[in-house]
Amino acid sequence: MTEANLTHPVKRSIAQEAEKLSGEISGINRAIFDKPEVCYQETFAAALLQEKLVAEGFSVKSPVAGLPTAFVATRKGSGAKGASAKAPTVALIAEYDALPQIGHACGHSLIAATAFAAAAAIVRAAPDFPGTLQVIGTPAEEGGGGKVRMIEAGVFRNVDAAIMTHPSNKTRVVARMFAVTELFFTFTGKAAHAAAFPYKGVNALDAGVLFYNAVSSMRQQLKEEARVHGIFTHGGDAPNIIPEKVEMAFYIRALDREYFQEVIARVRQCAQGAAKSAGCKVSIKQRGMVYDPFYPSYPMGQAFRANMAAINAPEDDFSETEEIGSSDIGNLSQVVPSLHPEYAIGGREDINHSRNFLEAVISKKGHAAALAMTKAMAMTVYDLLTDPQLMAETRRAFKKTK
Structure with missing residues (x-):
């Protein structure tokens, strides 16, 4: 495997170029942060990244997959001409959508900035790399499933x-993620005056409460690798009206695809049983995209860890299943070997989607962490492009997950 330390002259040059790009990382992060755009509306962020990548010699295709804010930026290394036909294509993944109301409290502005900077550091320091380097702009991670639609479009x-790094409250190279789907439940009964004629009504709220309690009881028998959580989105219209319609939304998550489907089926059974008990009807609809579980590439993770060690970037002590969520990179990991390291940009209590995390995204500590991850990511991409043994190990490991 390629020597992973900064005595390696090319990696030293990559790290130096990344250091020179510190101002670009800060500038791109701040520009996107100051102009938050929610899923599929990221016109400013996508245009900014494309402009920067063109200036670094990338050819850019946009829109792709019918998505106006998705793009693919491509640059072949000058060593690709003499490389074998199996010279790899490695993609840096950029995300840049914001959250509604709270803006870039998940740090996607930093994800975009580091993806650009890692690509630029490689092409500046080692333009003769074999193979092809891409930066793929993926909109709408926050519930819109941009990667899912791009996968479907080929x-x-x-x-x-494929590789990206994500701001977090911890630094961890290898982590898994839950599959997730959202189910929307509508219980329908019969309205009646709650004081004068309660016996003529059919209480949809009773069905909803029974369903909620059934799910709560079911949780005791769930494996640790699953999560079910939900809310009432409509519980009735007035206290003196027997509720005719009650609506509820639930997220269902699991680490394993088969168990994921099993838990979904059990939640559906809870809803159907509750409706029958209350004399109601229930409709169940899936909303949004289904995100698959994320399976990290362990060979890529080992290379990334070695590169972190080479620049003295520490990793926190967390297992790969502690404090995890869901993302559409899970779907990508089903079709392409993928890595999604996290890095701490604030304190342990500064968690994603919070006001504290929003502040950390543009903090000095956040910038320093992003710069370190840019270096480690760029060096890992260089390893993948230039080390046939690492690429072969990555492919073999991926096949075992299928």
Whole structure:
């Protein structure tokens, strides 16, 4: 495997170029942070990244997959001409959508900035790399499933490995993520005056409460690798009206695809049983995209850890299943070997989607952490492009997950 320390002259040059790009990282992060755009509306962020990548010699295709804010930026290394036909294509993944109301409290502005800077550091320091380097702009991670739609359109068909880094409250190279789906439940009964004629009504709220309690009881028998959580989105219209319609939304998550489907089926059974008990009807609809579980590439993770060690970037002590969520990169990991390291930009209590995290995204500590991850990510991409043994190990490990 390629020597992973900064005595390696090319990696030293990559790290130096990344250091020179510190101002670009800060500038891109701040520009996107100050102009938050929610899923599929990221016109400013996508245009900014494309402009920066063109200036670094990338050819850019946009829109892709019918998505106006998705793009693929491509640059072949000058060593690709003499490389074998199996020279890899490695993609840096950029995200740049914001959250509603709270803006970039998940740090996607930093994800975009580091993806650009890692690509730029590689092409400046080592333009003779074999193979192809891509930066793929993926909109709408926050519930819109941009990567899912891009996978379906074949955007990643020729990609051999994909990598991105994500701001967090911890630094961890290898982590898994839950599959997730949202189910929407509508219980329908019969309205009646709650004082004068309660016996003529059919209480949809009773069905909803029974359902909620059934799910709560079911949780005791769930494996640790699953999560079910939900809310009432409509509980009735007035206290003196027997509720005719009650609506509820639930997220269902699991680490394993098969168990994921099993838990979904059990939640559906809870809803159907509750409706029958209350004399109501229930309709169940899936909303949004289904995100698959994320399976990290362990060979890529080992290379990333070695590169972190080479720049003296520490990793926190967390297992790969502690404090995890869900993302559409899970779907990508089903079709392409993928890595999604996290890095701490604030304190342990500064968690994603919070006001504290929002402040950390543009903090000095956040910038320093993003710069370190840019270096480690760029060096890992260089490893994948230039080390046939690492790429072969990555492919073999990926096949075992299928």
